[in-house]
Amino acid sequence: MNSHKLFFVAVFLLTLSCQQVEPESTYFSSPEKIDTIVDEFVANEGFPLLYVRLENEEGKVIYEHDAVNRTFLPEEKIDGDTWFRIWSMSKIITISILLDLVEDGLVRLDDPIEKYIPEFKDLKVAVANNGQSLATYAREYFKDSSGFSGDYLNNVAISEATCPIRVVDNENTITVLDLINHQAGFYYETTPFKCLNELLVEEDFNAMTTNQEIINAMAKMPLLMHAGTEDFYGTNTTVLGFVAERATGKSLNELLNERIKIPLSIKGLRYKKTASIDLLPTFSGKDSLLRKATKGELDIMGANVPNYEKGNQIFLGGEGMIGTANGYADFLRMLMNHGKLNGHRFLNEASVKDMYAPHSQLDNDWGYNGYNLWVTSEKQLELGYGDVGLWTGGGYEQTHFWVDPKRKFVGVIMTQMFDTPPQGMNRDNLVRGAMYQQIFEKEQAK
DSSP states (O other), X not given: OOXXXXXXXXXXXXXXXXXXXXXXXXXXXXXXXXXXXXXXXXXXXSOSEEXXXXXXXXXXXXXXXXXXXXXXXXXXXXXXXXXEEOGXXXXXXXXXXXXXXXXXXSOOTTSXXXXXXXGGTTOEEEEOXXXXXXXXXXXXXXXXXXXXXXXXXXXXXXXXXXXXXXXXXOOSOOBXXXXXTXXXXXXXXXSSOHHHHHHHHHHOGGGOSSHHHHHHHHHHSOBSSOTTSSOOOSTHHHHHHHHHHHHHTSOHHHHHIIIIIHHHTOOSEESSOOTTOOOOOOEEOTTSSOEEOOTTOOOTTSSSOOOOSTTOOOOOTTTOOEEOHXXXXXXXXXXXXXXXXXXXXXXXXXXXXXXXXXXXXXXXXXXXXXXXXXXXXXXXXXXXXXXXXXXXXXXXXXXXXXXXXXXXXXXXEEOOEESOOGGGTTHHHHHHHHHHXXXXXXXXXX
């Protein structure tokens, strides 16, 4: 080969190399600095593992890094195809399915839920002994950004105000929209009210084998507030999944497959394990020390966790999915593209805009809530944690996601960790903040 040909081959290879790294260089000048932050959260035993993945609009990986503590996970391979329990990251998927049913005329947002679940026609509401709303009562006692602070389960004032439980008739009809906005009054076993928590733990939804059992149990339990008056995070999206099933005569698993996975070509979302899927152990930092969680420790809905086995027939729309980082990023890209992915339109653009439009938590300094999609405020920018207008969310075992609609990329942070120890705190803000520091520097240099 002569020198001219060698020159052109060299130029071609250099060009190809530049093309391969160009998307990453668009955002990050020093991705290794981000790697170091991720690594430290695992090295200091804040987390047993972390997998971070960012994808651009076309699905190309623009950042990826994993860190694994081999003392706890000696052999597991962690990558974009590793399966994780995603818990509340299921919610936005269930909401998107419901909005698809609305577009098809099968459900209306202002429908009363008793139209689909008549067992809920006569639900009662728990109130404080003085008649005050429990949601308001909690907000008055606990003022920090998360909604609660301190050892509220042992708070004497709370216990005296709510135990024994006093119930009244529900003043308002619960609508489908109330479920989406967490304004229906259903709750987890994490309220500040010991008597309510004990009721939910005693029922133990995840130990049940049919939706009907769960619905019957919920029908006996009081709501935490009158529907539509306030917002309180809980099992509202679980009930939304039951509405979707009864409106269509299909299981949520079938709706996921028929309306999302198959037409959008998304593989990494499921309700049931296959023989080839081994889920990661559950870890706890409850004692400020990383360890494997004990049975019953993840008691957000009782003593058991959702059932992912092949024979399972309960599909919890608010908690019950498993997913891979690759698969969840695909779903996020559909949202970012306003309802379309891989040539298929799943949702109308207007429906997605409703999902990130302001609906609740409108007086929160950190942002506002869309349809269970948190949209960040300028406070993220001020504190160096990211940017304004990111769509964010997460799950019980500390999984996290965000969508950057301005720069057209999505991000996921995967782990399996319950009750983060002190050395793991503020992880999402610090990791994401390091990314955006480099992003802003590049943008300012243009």
